[in-house]
Amino acid sequence: MDVLFILIPVALGLGLLGLGAFLWSMKSGQFEDLDGAAWRAIMDDDEPSEDQRRD
Amino acid sequence: MGFHDRDLGSFVTAVGDGIEHMDLAVEGVRCAGCMAKIEKGLSGVPGITRARLNFTNRRLAVEWRAGVVAPGEVVDKISELGYRAHPFDPGAAAGAEAAESRRLMKGMAVAGFAAMNIMLLSVSVWSGNVTDITPETRDLFHWISALIAIPAVAYAGQPFFSSAFHALRNRSVNMDVPITLGVLLAMGMSLVETFTGGRHAYFDAAVMLLFFLLVGRFLDMNMRRRTRAQAENLAALKGETAVKFLPDGTTRAVPVSAIDPGDRVLVAAGERLSVDGVIETGTTEIDQSLITGETAYAEAGPGDRVYAGTLNMSGALTVQVTAAAKGTLLDEVNTLLEAAQTARSSRLALADRAAQYYAPLVHTAAALTFAGWLVAGADWQTALMTAIAVLIITCPCALGLAVPAVQVVASGLLFRSGVLLNAGDAVERFAEADTVVFDKTGTLTSPEPAVVDPDAMPADMLARAARLSLSSRHPMAAALTAHAGGAAPIPGAGEEAGRGVQATLDGVELRLGSAAFCGVPSEKAAKAVTGNHSAVWYREGDSPAVPIAVAQGLRPDASDVVAALDRRGLRLMILSGDRAEAVDAAADTLGIDERRGGLTPAGKIAVLEDLKQQGRNVLMVGDGLNDAPALAAAHVSMSPVTAVHLSQAAADAVFLGDRLMPVVTAIDISRRARRAMDQNLWFAALYNLCAVPVAVLGFVTPLIAALAMSSSSVIVTLNALRVRLAARKLAAPAGEGN
Numbered sequence: 001m002d003v004l005f006i007l008i009p010v011a012l013g014l015g016l017l018g019l020g021a022f023l024w025s026m027k028s029g030q031f032e033d034l035d036g037a038a039w040r041a042i043m044d045d046d047e048p049s050e051d052q053r054r055d
Numbered sequence: 056m057g058f059h060d061r062d063l064g065s066f067v068t069a070v071g072d073g074i075e076h077m078d079l080a081v082e083g084v085r086c087a088g089c090m091a092k093i094e095k096g097l098s099g100v101p102g103i104t105r106a107r108l109n110f111t112n113r114r115l116a117v118e119w120r121a122g123v124v125a126p127g128e129v130v131d132k133i134s135e136l137g138y139r140a141h142p143f144d145p146g147a148a149a150g151a152e153a154a155e156s157r158r159l160m161k162g163m164a165v166a167g168f169a170a171m172n173i174m175l176l177s178v179s180v181w182s183g184n185v186t187d188i189t190p191e192t193r194d195l196f197h198w199i200s201a202l203i204a205i206p207a208v209a210y211a212g213q214p215f216f217s218s219a220f221h222a223l224r225n226r227s228v229n230m231d232v233p234i235t236l237g238v239l240l241a242m243g244m245s246l247v248e249t250f251t252g253g254r255h256a257y258f259d260a261a262v263m264l265l266f267f268l269l270v271g272r273f274l275d276m277n278m279r280r281r282t283r284a285q286a287e288n289l290a291a292l293k294g295e296t297a298v299k300f301l302p303d304g305t306t307r308a309v310p311v312s313a314i315d316p317g318d319r320v321l322v323a324a325g326e327r328l329s330v331d332g333v334i335e336t337g338t339t340e341i342d343q344s345l346i347t348g349e350t351a352y353a354e355a356g357p358g359d360r361v362y363a364g365t366l367n368m369s370g371a372l373t374v375q376v377t378a379a380a381k382g383t384l385l386d387e388v389n390t391l392l393e394a395a396q397t398a399r400s401s402r403l404a405l406a407d408r409a410a411q412y413y414a415p416l417v418h419t420a421a422a423l424t425f426a427g428w429l430v431a432g433a434d435w436q437t438a439l440m441t442a443i444a445v446l447i448i449t450c451p452c453a454l455g456l457a458v459p460a461v462q463v464v465a466s467g468l469l470f471r472s473g474v475l476l477n478a479g480d481a482v483e484r485f486a487e488a489d490t491v492v493f494d495k496t497g498t499l500t501s502p503e504p505a506v507v508d509p510d511a512m513p514a515d516m517l518a519r520a521a522r523l524s525l526s527s528r529h530p531m532a533a534a535l536t537a538h539a540g541g542a543a544p545i546p547g548a549g550e551e552a553g554r555g556v557q558a559t560l561d562g563v564e565l566r567l568g569s570a571a572f573c574g575v576p577s578e579k580a581a582k583a584v585t586g587n588h589s590a591v592w593y594r595e596g597d598s599p600a601v602p603i604a605v606a607q608g609l610r611p612d613a614s615d616v617v618a619a620l621d622r623r624g625l626r627l628m629i630l631s632g633d634r635a636e637a638v639d640a641a642a643d644t645l646g647i648d649e650r651r652g653g654l655t656p657a658g659k660i661a662v663l664e665d666l667k668q669q670g671r672n673v674l675m676v677g678d679g680l681n682d683a684p685a686l687a688a689a690h691v692s693m694s695p696v697t698a699v700h701l702s703q704a705a706a707d708a709v710f711l712g713d714r715l716m717p718v719v720t721a722i723d724i725s726r727r728a729r730r731a732m733d734q735n736l737w738f739a740a741l742y743n744l745c746a747v748p749v750a751v752l753g754f755v756t757p758l759i760a761a762l763a764m765s766s767s768s769v770i771v772t773l774n775a776l777r778v779r780l781a782a783r784k785l786a787a788p789a790g791e792g793n
Binding site: 004008011012015016018019022023026031032033034035036039040043 | 087090091108109110111112157160161164165168171172175192195199203
């Protein structure tokens with residue numbers, strides 16, 4: 001059962017990693033506009049905008 | 056609305072590095088394509104550094120280099136793209152609710168993380184308990200569970216703990232009291248078990264309970280935020296600004312929140328007043344229909360009091376402000392939403408009524424269990440453990456979700472059909488309504504005026520008058536514009552504010568406006584107006600001027616709504632502040648027998664009190680300031696979005712659009728939702744009826760507790776979702792008006 005001493009910290013660490021990722025994504029505003037985000041993923045923005053063209 | 060003449064400086068905030076920021080509510084965004092169009096269009100403007108449209112709440116955040124772009128240019132660019140944008144008052148954007156929502160989301164994440172990890176350990180213990188787990192391993196697992204659960208419960212449980220604490224301090228009981236008690240007892244008992252090396256720990260049940268309940272609260276809060284965002288957008292759309300005289304004599308358009316009592320503001324003809332005050336200079340006619348329900352105009356001059364929400368018809372006014380920011384839509388809605396969240400009105404919400412029966416019953420059962428086991432000869436530890444197990448298994452997971460889950464689904468459905476709820480428990484009260492009382496002016500009738508009889512004059516003449524009206528900003532002109540048939544405005548048309556518009560078409564001079572503007576003597580003008588109509592005069596060249604009668608007509612679907620309500624067995628009534636003849640005309644058209652005209656606000660309340668005495672639950676639908684007390688006094692109330700601020704704030708719900716059908720939809724959805732709430736409460740009762748005997752007899756293990764709690768939560772949530780299915784079926788027959 002010694003393997004538990006490795007597996008439990010690994011399980012907890014992975015869980016904490018997920019929690020941290022969630023809190024980070026929340027903080028960076030990724031949950032502010034869920035409806036919009038769904039559409040942005042499939043939007044065609046291949047054409048570079050004026051700004052990018054100038055750069 | 057022209058924005059070029061508006062000073063938008065007060066809507067802009069500096070964010071540092073020479074960058075300025077402005078938030079706008081955008082009208083007309085229907086699809087994702089609009090989002091791309093606006094963002095690309097704006098980022099094409101040199102100087103604009105960022106443009107991002109939030110598709111959820113239809114708000115646009117724009118940033119630009121200060122000095123390179125003027126805020127007015129941003130608004131102009133958006134209207135060039137085909138949308139209307141209205142800047143947000145940065146002082147008014149609500150932050151508290153967003154913070155609360157983030158707090159709940161974090162709590163949910165923490166509880167979710169803890170629940171998953173503890174469950175992992177618990178499953179091992181459960182299976183180990185029936186096979187060959189060593190006591191050492193079990194203790195280790197319990198200790199790890201405790202280390203995860205203690206901080207998680209301390210953090211995620213705060214909303215419940217503080218609410219329960221407040222309730223107890225006010226000597227009342229709400230649903231959070233048994234929840235808090237259950238969670239704390241489960242934690243305490245599990246800790247004791249852990250310390251003493253016992254077999255049963257309930258860490259998983261405690262954390263899972265918090266997780267389920269937080270999900271419910273979070274969804275509830277999110278729904279409320281969406282409603283609030285919509286209300287804020289509407290406030291921006293209404294353009295809550297006033298033209299203020301600065302000390303140096305110049306004028307500047309500022310948001311109403313920046314106006315203080317004692318300031319002087321300029322109100323142009325055709326503008327709606329955004330403040331209360333006393334007229335200093337200027338005479339005019341005031342349309343007070345939003346305030347009193349009276350459709351005839353009132354003369355006003357220096358020294359007269361004027362009120363926010365009234366319409367200045369004919370002359371420019373300088374007004375000394377007596378009340379301003381407190382009284383704007385946003386403030387009232389904000390106050391009301393806060394009130395709805397924290398305070399429970401005299402009527403106890405369904406969930407709390409359930410809690411009042413529930414809490415004493417459960418606590419008595421636990422006490423009896425303890426006593427019973429002692430009497431039966433068990434030692435006191437065993438008796439206490441069993442009693443606590445009773446409290447844990449009856450902890451109102453299903454009961455705590457029973458009402459909120461349905462509320463979330465119902466308010467979401469209402470939101471989509473154009474009804475914004477102000478009060479949390481409005482759904483329950485809508486379902487109880489058995490009498491509908493309508494105000495007439497602005498509620499049964501359209502808030503916008505319309506031409507009474509389009510056939511009274513030759514069609515081509517009306518079309519020319521309508522084309523001319525396109526160049527006017529006066530509210531009466533709006534009645535005519537519908538008859539323009541898509542024609543372009545006449546080039547070179549000029550408006551004299553408050554008097555009329557004139558233009559030359561094919562060498563003939565056309566005039567549209569007041570009687571005096573068209574050269575009609577006032578005696579003749581007075582005779583041309585009958586009933587509660589108003590007249591706009593129209594003259595072509597030298598031929599005599601003709602009056603065009605204008606009045607506020609009934610809403611397009613008013614009769615359908617009356618018929619639909621009638622079919623649902625509701626008693627209908629009209630209470631109006633307008634003259635009796637005008638009320639009779641509308642009531643006869645709609646076939647409503649019970650009608651009262653010429654009522655004061657107090658008179659309306661007296662009638663409502665009378666109905667209450669008869670045991671009636673009244674749904675009041677009204678928009679005027681004179682309706683506000685009645686809206687607050689009624690069992691439940693609704694206002695159209697065109698209503699004055701105070702009325703919207705007093706009403707439980709606001710409906711959008713120029714149709715009245717949302718009244719029927721609100722009742723239908725709420726009745727369905729109420730049935731689901733009752734089913735959920737009965738189910739929760741049934742669950743306890745089955746679970747309590749098992750717990751009393753001492754058969755409850757953590758595994759049984761976890762299974763029972765999660766399955767009952769899932770069942771009430773699924774039942775709440777059934778409302779959505781039923782609403783889809785409802786939408787089909789109700790579609791007659793949609």
